[in-house]
Amino acid sequence: MSTQLRGARPQAAIDVEGAGARVVLSGDWTLSVLNPRCVDIRRQLEAASGAPAWDLAGVSRLDSFGALLLWRAWGRRRPPQLVLPEALESVFGRLADLGDASLPVEPPYRFLDATAHLGRLLLGLVRHLGHFVVLVGQLLLDLLYLLRNREHWPVREMSANFYKVGVKAMPVTALVGFLIGVVMSYLSALQLRAFGADTFIVNILGLGIIRELGPVLVSVLVAGRSGSAMTAQLGVMRVTEEIDALTTMGVSRYVRLVLPKVVALTLAMPLLTLWGSSVAIFGGMVSAYVQLDMSFDYFLNALPRAVPVANLVIGLVKGAVFGLLIALVACHFGLRVKPNTESLSANTTASVVTSITVVILVDAVFAIVTRTIGLPYR
Amino acid sequence: MNAARNTLPVELKGLSTRFGSTWVHRNIDLAVPVGEVVALVGGSGTGKTTLLRQMVGLLRPAEGEVRLFGEPLFAGSRAEQLARRRRFGMLFQQGALFSALNVFANVAFPLREFGVSDEAMLRDLVLLKLAMVELGPEVALRMPAELSGGMIKRVALARALALEPELLLLDEPTAGLDPDRSAGFVRLIRALQKALGLTVVLVTHDLDTLAALATRVAVLSEGRILAFGPLDEIMTVQDPFIERFFHSERSQAALARGRSEI
Numbered sequence: 001m002s003t004q005l006r007g008a009r010p011q012a013a014i015d016v017e018g019a020g021a022r023v024v025l026s027g028d029w030t031l032s033v034l035n036p037r038c039v040d041i042r043r044q045l046e047a048a049s050g051a052p053a054w055d056l057a058g059v060s061r062l063d064s065f066g067a068l069l070l071w072r073a074w075g076r077r078r079p080p081q082l083v084l085p086e087a088l089e090s091v092f093g094r095l096a097d098l099g100d101a102s103l104p105v106e107p108p109y110r111f112l113d114a115t116a117h118l119g120r121l122l123l124g125l126v127r128h129l130g131h132f133v134v135l136v137g138q139l140l141l142d143l144l145y146l147l148r149n150r151e152h153w154p155v156r157e158m159s160a161n162f163y164k165v166g167v168k169a170m171p172v173t174a175l176v177g178f179l180i181g182v183v184m185s186y187l188s189a190l191q192l193r194a195f196g197a198d199t200f201i202v203n204i205l206g207l208g209i210i211r212e213l214g215p216v217l218v219s220v221l222v223a224g225r226s227g228s229a230m231t232a233q234l235g236v237m238r239v240t241e242e243i244d245a246l247t248t249m250g251v252s253r254y255v256r257l258v259l260p261k262v263v264a265l266t267l268a269m270p271l272l273t274l275w276g277s278s279v280a281i282f283g284g285m286v287s288a289y290v291q292l293d294m295s296f297d298y299f300l301n302a303l304p305r306a307v308p309v310a311n312l313v314i315g316l317v318k319g320a321v322f323g324l325l326i327a328l329v330a331c332h333f334g335l336r337v338k339p340n341t342e343s344l345s346a347n348t349t350a351s352v353v354t355s356i357t358v359v360i361l362v363d364a365v366f367a368i369v370t371r372t373i374g375l376p377y378r
Numbered sequence: 379m380n381a382a383r384n385t386l387p388v389e390l391k392g393l394s395t396r397f398g399s400t401w402v403h404r405n406i407d408l409a410v411p412v413g414e415v416v417a418l419v420g421g422s423g424t425g426k427t428t429l430l431r432q433m434v435g436l437l438r439p440a441e442g443e444v445r446l447f448g449e450p451l452f453a454g455s456r457a458e459q460l461a462r463r464r465r466f467g468m469l470f471q472q473g474a475l476f477s478a479l480n481v482f483a484n485v486a487f488p489l490r491e492f493g494v495s496d497e498a499m500l501r502d503l504v505l506l507k508l509a510m511v512e513l514g515p516e517v518a519l520r521m522p523a524e525l526s527g528g529m530i531k532r533v534a535l536a537r538a539l540a541l542e543p544e545l546l547l548l549d550e551p552t553a554g555l556d557p558d559r560s561a562g563f564v565r566l567i568r569a570l571q572k573a574l575g576l577t578v579v580l581v582t583h584d585l586d587t588l589a590a591l592a593t594r595v596a597v598l599s600e601g602r603i604l605a606f607g608p609l610d611e612i613m614t615v616q617d618p619f620i621e622r623f624f625h626s627e628r629s630q631a632a633l634a635r636g637r638s639e640i
Contacts, residue, residue: 031542032464035493063542064506068499090573094506101505101515103482340477340523 010060012037014044016051023051026058029066038069045073053081056088067091076100132332138254139262146255157260165226165261166268170275172225173218177276180217181209181283189291198292202299203376205284206307211374214277215318216363219326221276222269223355227330230261231351234334235344243335253335262327269323270316277315310374318366322359329355385448387412387466387545387577388433393442395428402428404601406442415571415578417588420598421619426581427471429598430549433579434468446545464492466545467538471553473530475522481508481533482518488540507536512566528559532566539570546571548580552587564590564636585629589636597623609633 010027012034017024027033034041054074056062071092084092146153188204234257237243243253281303288294333351337343388410395403402425410416418426431437432444435451444451446462454462475484485504494500505515511532522530531551538546551567552560564587571578571591582588588595588609595612597604599619605612613624623629 031492031494032461038494038496064510065494065503065542068502068506072499072502094510098502098506098509101509103501103505103515103518106519338523340521342478 012041012066014041014048016048020048020051022053022055023048024055024058025070026060028061029059029069030061030063031065034066034069041069042073045069049073049075052079053083054079055083057083057085059085059088062088062091064091064094067095071095128332131336132328135254135258135332135335136328139259142252142254142259146259152255154256154260157256158264161260161264162268164229165222165265166272169222169225169268169272173221173272173276174279176217176221177214177278177280178283180213181205181280181285182287184208184213184280185284185287186291189288193292198294199302201284201288201292201294202302203306205281205288206303207311207375209280209284210277210307210315211311212315212363212367214280215273215315215322216359217280218269218273218276218319219322219359220356222265222272222323223326223330223352223359226265227326227355228348228352230327230330231334231337231348232344234331235337235347238335238337239339239344258331258335261331262324265323265327266320267323269326270319273315273319306376308374308376314366314370314374318363321362321366325358325362326355329358385412386410386445387447388579389445389448390429390433391443391445393429393432393439393444395425395432395437396440401601403439403598406601406603408596408603408606410577410579412577413575415580415591415593417592417595418579418581418598419583419588419595419623421623422583424598424601426598427549430547430579430581434466434547435463464488464541465543466547467541467543468547469531469534469538469549469551471549473522473534475530475534475537477522480519480521481513481525484522484533485536485540488537492541503540504536507540508533510539510570511536527554528563531555531563535567535570539574542574543576545577545579548578548582550581550583552582552584557586560584560587561590567591585624585632586636589633 012027012029013025015024015026016022054070067088078092078096185201185205188201189198192198192201192204234243237257243257246253246256285294285296285299288299289296330351333347333354337347386409388408390406390408393403393406394401406429418429420426428437432439433446433451435444447465449462451462452459475481476487479487482504485507486500489500489503494503504518508515508518513529513532513536517525517529517533522533525533548567552563555563567578568591570576578591580587580591592609594607595609596606597612597615597620599617604617604619605615612620624633
């Protein structure tokens, strides 16, 4: 249609008469007609720009794009002799009113700006830590209040959150756990068989998964799945002023929104860890049966002997602590979202990255603190 | 020139809309002539905004057809549909500015999409559009989150006008503005409509706006167009809805206020 339309409309044309003294324009001078031929038209205008007399009587249509092209060719003022139909007067009037208006200039980037930028980053980090401490402190105060006022516990929200972050995360945790168990068992079996140390597969899988891999793996999954959802939900509620609405009704955002998420994830994570580790060990068992011909019976009997029960406790405690941290970080970033899409996406990304980093850092601390507990061969 | 000028910018033919099992519109016919400002009015839930969204193709009617500039809205190849879409602009109720882009980039967006790539030209065009909606260059680098409600509407209007459309659709143009700003915005739309020779279709609850802007009014009631014509003609139609909508004391005062602004 566009080609037909352009065919039906008279094309913009420039005729120079009297050896460059007079320029006659005709046809449509509109965006849709001019833009495809912009370079060509501008060259012709440039060549004719010195002419004192311009005749626009033949122009059938002129929009602000066409007018601007002419205005720039004339050097931002009317030429001495201009034939302009009455109908086109207003377009040039607006251009003349615009004058030499230009965009506000942003100051150039200088060396000191880099220092200032670094300083701002550092101050931003300090501010983040400050807000985080305020969040934790507020939650503790709210917990004290709730201990005295039992009827205000947000039990329904906790239950709903528990279902959302715990029960609904079970399938994906099982799938990933099973596959990791199979892969770990398969690779270890290849090595162990070369040394004739087949039975140690139980030690490797049991210790590795229950104490270390299970909690960390589930944390990474939950941070990506539930942590990001928490941040986004709080963020959207900030954008749509729902949190402000809650505050005006006298409902504390910490009690109603943050606390249920934190409590639910702290309770759900040890259970998810148990579930994920169990399925991972099951995957390892299946693989050991296929690769090393090791019966399920033998594996299950050897497991308690190879892995002292302290490891299970460490794994579950880690799960609870990681859950607490993920929920706190997610809520912290969710409450910092500003009402625009950019801020929402930036905070959701920051939430996931930060919670995974924090989980791995805290895991290292756990490894050092519990180094004397639950390891049979030292 | 006249052949193009005589085709109807918007034409609805036998249009019916259904949400679930309820019919919102039944067999609606409406023809919007060139250069007119047509206001769609009706009680809440009569599907005024739905009708507007169908005109721009955001919703598809269950039956019937929407024709823009003499052709069915969804006719032709992708390029032809795109060319048709560039002939109208829409102002959304909340402005719908892209919140990740600043004011300048918002207004420049449709121009860049169209293929205007010369930065100096683009800068002048955007500043011109902003000047048309009475905004100075100092707001150009602000983000939408830093603008007041009235400024958001103005920037959104500048963006809707960026490609020099022939047809402008306005969804509740004065909703959420205080009376003073609302009167100013109506004056601005009126001036631009006259200067650019636009055809305008608007949805409004606000009788001030209606009286000041509309050259024709379409009254939606019970799923059909109850009446279509100049405001004075509509006022004489005998109907309970029109009675309640236009003849209450509050309405009369608002209409008088709107008329005095013209």
